[in-house]
Amino acid sequence: xxxxxxxxxxxxxxxxxIWLVVALAVICGVGAxxxxxxxxxxxxxxxxxxxxxxxxxxxxxxxxxxxxxxxxQGALMLYLELYKTSTVLEAAEREIEExxxxxxxxxxxxxxxxxxxxxxxxxxxxxxxxxAYQANQTELLYIRSTANDxxxxxxxxxxxxxxxxxxxxxxxxxTSNKVMQxxxxxxxxxxxxVAQHTxxxxxxxxxxxxxxxxxxxxxxxxxxxxDDLYEDFPEIPVLGIIPEINATKSDKRGSIHKNNRx
Amino acid sequence: xxxxxxxxxxxxxxxTSFAVVEAYKSARTNLLFSNTxxxxxxxxxxxxxxxEGKTVNCINMGIELAEAGKKVLIVDxxxxxxxVARTLGLAQAPGLSELLSGIVDMxxxxxxxxxxxxxxxxxxxAGLIPPxxxxxxxxxxxxxxxxxxxxxxxxxxxxxxxxxxxxxxLLYRPYATGYVLIVRANKSKRENTAKLVNRLKQVxxxxxxxxxxxxxxxxxxxxxxxxxxxxxxS
Numbered sequence: 001x002x003x004x005x006x007x008x009x010x011x012x013x014x015x016x017x018i019w020l021v022v023a024l025a026v027i028c029g030v031g032a033x034x035x036x037x038x039x040x041x042x043x044x045x046x047x048x049x050x051x052x053x054x055x056x057x058x059x060x061x062x063x064x065x066x067x068x069x070x071x072x073q074g075a076l077m078l079y080l081e082l083y084k085t086s087t088v089l090e091a092a093e094r095e096i097e098e099x100x101x102x103x104x105x106x107x108x109x110x111x112x113x114x115x116x117x118x119x120x121x122x123x124x125x126x127x128x129x130x131x132a133y134q135a136n137q138t139e140l141l142y143i144r145s146t147a148n149d150x151x152x153x154x155x156x157x158x159x160x161x162x163x164x165x166x167x168x169x170x171x172x173x174x175t176s177n178k179v180m181q182x183x184x185x186x187x188x189x190x191x192x193x194v195a196q197h198t199x200x201x202x203x204x205x206x207x208x209x210x211x212x213x214x215x216x217x218x219x220x221x222x223x224x225x226x227d228d229l230y231e232d233f234p235e236i237p238v239l240g241i242i243p244e245i246n247a248t249k250s251d252k253r254g255s256i257h258k259n260n261r262x
Numbered sequence: 263x264x265x266x267x268x269x270x271x272x273x274x275x276x277x278t279s280f281a282v283v284e285a286y287k288s289a290r291t292n293l294l295f296s297n298t299x300x301x302x303x304x305x306x307x308x309x310x311x312x313x314e315g316k317t318v319n320c321i322n323m324g325i326e327l328a329e330a331g332k333k334v335l336i337v338d339x340x341x342x343x344x345x346v347a348r349t350l351g352l353a354q355a356p357g358l359s360e361l362l363s364g365i366v367d368m369x370x371x372x373x374x375x376x377x378x379x380x381x382x383x384x385x386x387x388a389g390l391i392p393p394x395x396x397x398x399x400x401x402x403x404x405x406x407x408x409x410x411x412x413x414x415x416x417x418x419x420x421x422x423x424x425x426x427x428x429x430x431x432l433l434y435r436p437y438a439t440g441y442v443l444i445v446r447a448n449k450s451k452r453e454n455t456a457k458l459v460n461r462l463k464q465v466x467x468x469x470x471x472x473x474x475x476x477x478x479x480x481x482x483x484x485x486x487x488x489x490x491x492x493x494x495x496s
Contacts, residue, residue: 223450226474232452233459239296239442239471240289242319243281243479245272 005217013217014210024209025202032201033194040197042189044150046157049181050141050164052076072139078172079141083132083164087171089123091163096121096155115151129156140180150187157183272318273349274325281479289473290326293442296470302412303439305470306420308431310454314446315475317345320421323442323473328382332416335375336385339430340423341395344388352376357389361407362398368406384415399433408437425458432465440470447477 014021054071082088102110103117129145129152143164145156165177223229226238274283293305307320320336328334337358338346347354356374360366366374376385392398411418420438425431431441441462445455462469 221451221453222448223445223452223455223474224448225477228452229445229455229472229474232456233472236443236459236469237292237296237471238474239292240285240473241477242285242289242315242322242473242475243279244476245278245282245318 010214010217013213017209017213020213021206021209025206028205028208029198029202032204033198036192036194036197040192041148043146043148043191044153044186044188045144045146045190046150046153046183046185047142047144047181048157048161048179048183049135050079050143050161051178051180052079052139052141053176053178069139075172076134076139076141079164079168079177080132080134082168082171083130083143083160084127086123088160088163088167089127091167092126092156092159093121093123095159095162096126099155099159113155115149116155119152121152121156126156126160129153130160141177143183146190150185154183154185274322286322286326290323290330293323293327293470294330296440302415302418304408304412304418304420304434304437306422306431306434306438306441307444308422308425308441308458309444309446310424310426310450310458312343312424312427314424314444314450315473316424316444317349317421319442319444319473319475320419321346321349324383324417324419325380327417327419328380332382333414334383334417334419335411335415336383337411337418337420338386338388339399339420339434341388341392341398341430342423342428344391346385346421347387350376350378350385352378352385352387354387355390357387359389359392359395359398361386361389362401362403363392364403368403368410371407371410396428396430396433399430404433405437425461426454432461432467435465435467438467440468442470443472444475445472446475449476 052072052075054075096116097120099110099113100116100120103113126145129147130143131145132141132143134140135142141164143157143161145153145160147153147156161179161183165179169176223232226241229236229238274286307316307323309316317338317340324334324336336346338344339358341359344354344357346352347357353376356366358374361368361371361374371386374386374389376387378385398404408418420434422431422434443455443458443462459469
């Protein structure tokens with residue numbers, strides 16, 4: 001039987017079972033922490049920055065005009081739309097394959113790309129690794145890739161930046177760009193966010209415990225205390241509330257009563 | 263008289279804890295001040311389901327009423343699964359079934375009344391288990407019996423079977439001053455208790471109140487530690 005329950009009853013039930021909430025929160029938090037630390041592979045990111053500008057529109061040498069700025073913004077928007085097109089990604093894939101073949105052929109210029117020897121990075125994979133975003137309403141475009149290997153992350157960022165730098169102007173005509181920052185290389189993982197996962201685990205554990213308590217309360221059909229009787233049958237008095245006889249042990253104090261009995 | 267030690271532990275006595283004794287005294291006081299008659303009060307103890315504590319509470323309330331100076335008779339009306347005789351270590355027969363079937367004459371009611379170690383408290387046990395308990399309870403001899411008992415006792419407490427299982431409890435409606443419903447904490451279901459109340463209301467029975475039985479003690483001392491400040495000195 002599902003019955004109405006008051007907020008105060010819910011709060012009392014939660015406080016009564018606070019140990020369950022804390023226990024589940026701790027267990028889930030620890031579990032999330034361990035999972036995040038040991039089961040999720042660390043991710044590394046590499047970022048480059050391109051400055052996009054439209055040099056052919058209203059340009060007075062060395063000075064930026066309003067028209068120029070508007071046109072540059074428009075060009076940047078185009079970059080954001082085009083960076084994940086198959087044209088760009090396939091071009092990036094080909095370039096990475098060149099690196100690989102260069103290493104395999106023993107070319108000294110590619111000696112640092114040994115990590116490509118036993119892997120193939122497809123256009124689809126490149127697409128899933130990279131993101132591009134505008135910086136603060138400026139004409140600066142960040143290209144960022146994330147991978148399990150920091151070397152792969154840097155290579156993909158470098159290659160995609162190259163493609164954007166060289167291919168998009170050819171496609172669009174008047175736009176130009178300039179690399180303001182080459183692809184970074186970092187051995188400090190950017191993911192997983194262990195602290196965030198742990199916190200999520202704690203919250204999820206606590207929420208699950210609260211849900212359990214709530215469901216138990218809603219579907220609890222048993223009379224437990226006198227308040228349940230008052231609630232269901234307000235017109236019928238409770239004559240007596242007798243505690244568990246086995247739980248109340250007889251002791252010396254019982255002798256007080258004995259002295260009072262006839 | 264064979265004593266069943268395990269069941270006797272549930273009957274209040276010198277070894278019963280202060281908390282339980284005081285709880286029963288409180289229930290007794292509430293019963294005494296409830297809307298009962300000046301003459302003999304015939305009080306039916308029942309519950310919705312088996313094993314909720316009807317017999318124990320009927321007996322303990324009888325003990326407390328007797329201690330208050332009332333002349334009390336407990337009648338074990340559960341002629342299917344009688345418990346009172348076993349609990350108090352009394353002879354099961356002759357008892358109610360013999361009275362109602364005519365085996366024991368109504369003029370000889372005292373012969374089936376068992377004295378107990380509690381002053382002012384007597385018991386009519388269920389008797390031998392008959393094949394037709396409901397018919398016995400609804401027969402005319404029950405009216406004669408009740409009339410006779412009213413003249414001799416201040417309180418007649420009737421221990422009956424669970425009301426949602428058999429209809430015996432409702433058959434006492436014409437004789438009963440009121441009904442006391444036993445509810446067992448953490449066992450009795452709300453819907454069953456509601457059904458019981460509705461069933462009694464349908465026959466216009468007067469419900470005196472609930473006794474909540476077997477409640478878990480959560481607060482330390484159940485408040486009774488403070489009573490030691492008021493210890494009586496002999």
